[in-house]
Amino acid sequence: MFGWEFEGEIPPFPKLIAVGAPHTSNWDFVLFLAALHHFGLRARFLAKRGLFKWPFGYLFRALGGIPVGGPRPQSVVPEAVAEFEKSDEMFLVIAPEGTRSRAPHWRTGFAAIAQAAEVPIVLAGIDFPTRTVAIGPTIHYEGDLEALIAVAREFYADKTGLHPERQGAVALPDGS
Numbered sequence: 001m002f003g004w005e006f007e008g009e010i011p012p013f014p015k016l017i018a019v020g021a022p023h024t025s026n027w028d029f030v031l032f033l034a035a036l037h038h039f040g041l042r043a044r045f046l047a048k049r050g051l052f053k054w055p056f057g058y059l060f061r062a063l064g065g066i067p068v069g070g071p072r073p074q075s076v077v078p079e080a081v082a083e084f085e086k087s088d089e090m091f092l093v094i095a096p097e098g099t100r101s102r103a104p105h106w107r108t109g110f111a112a113i114a115q116a117a118e119v120p121i122v123l124a125g126i127d128f129p130t131r132t133v134a135i136g137p138t139i140h141y142e143g144d145l146e147a148l149i150a151v152a153r154e155f156y157a158d159k160t161g162l163h164p165e166r167q168g169a170v171a172l173p174d175g176s
Contacts, residue, residue, distance in 0.1 A: 004031065008135030010039045014089040015119045016138070017110055018043075019152065020126070021170070023095035024161030028126055032093055033063070035124070035133040044092045046080060066092075077112045084117035093124070103168035105175070111148060114141045123152055125159035134159070146176055 020032050029045075036043045042064055049067040052060050060067075068079045084090055092113075096106040114121045123136035136155040141148055153170040161167045 004034070004131045004133060006035050006038050006133050006135075010041060010091075010135060011120065011122055011138040013120055013138075015084055015087065015117070016091060017114050017119055017121045018091060018093045018124045019110055019121055020093050020095050020124050021097060021106075021152075021156055022126065022159055022161035022167045023097045024163040024166040027162055028095070031126055031133055032124065035135075036091065036093075039135075041091050044083070044090055046076065046092070046094065077109055077116060080109075080113045081117045084113075084119060090119075097168050102166045105169060105171045105173045106149070106152075108145060108172065111141055111145060115143060121148070123155045125156055126161065127159045128162045129160055145172055149176070 018032075020028065022028070033043060044064040044066055046068045047060060047065045048069050051057075052065065052067040066080070066083050068076045080092065084092070094110040094113075096108070096110050097103040110121065113119075121139045121141050123139070125134045125136060126132075127134065137151060139148060139151060149170060149172055156170050
């Protein structure tokens with residue numbers, strides 16, 4: 001696809017969370033969709049409930065969107081877990097930076113969802129300089145955030161977003 005290469009393999013699990021990073025532009029989303037198409041998968045993603053109103057609601061749902069949040073943002077984890085529970089197969093892509101702007105740390109909701117839904121996490125990274133989308137290690141998360149972030153930090157160390165100045169640290173809210 002336009003000179004992009006795809007590395008790695010999708011783990012053979014019917015349900016999992018793909019951590020997509022770095023997330024510095026809207027092109028990241030397009031490239032992850034293309035990568036998943038390349039691997040024969042249909043992605044699901046979480047988006048603010050307000051985006052699913054007319055005129056774009058149908059489009060976001062057709063692309064695999066799951067409306068979450070609203071007036072109670074703390075409801076995102078149980079809403080995502082409920083989607084896993086009612087699906088036989090689900091490949092949920094989450095951008096832990098939570099924004100296309102520079103974030104001081106990762107949000108950890110993806111780990112809470114993985115633990116509550118009892119699904120593995122696979123790391124997926126975009127590197128614009130080499131035009132590569134890489135599928136990395138699979139993690140069976142059991143509650144050790146520091147260990148999870150250490151593996152992620154190593155995997156994403158050589159990944160650069162379209163706008164490197166917007167790329168945040170692979171770190172926890174406390175800086176570790």
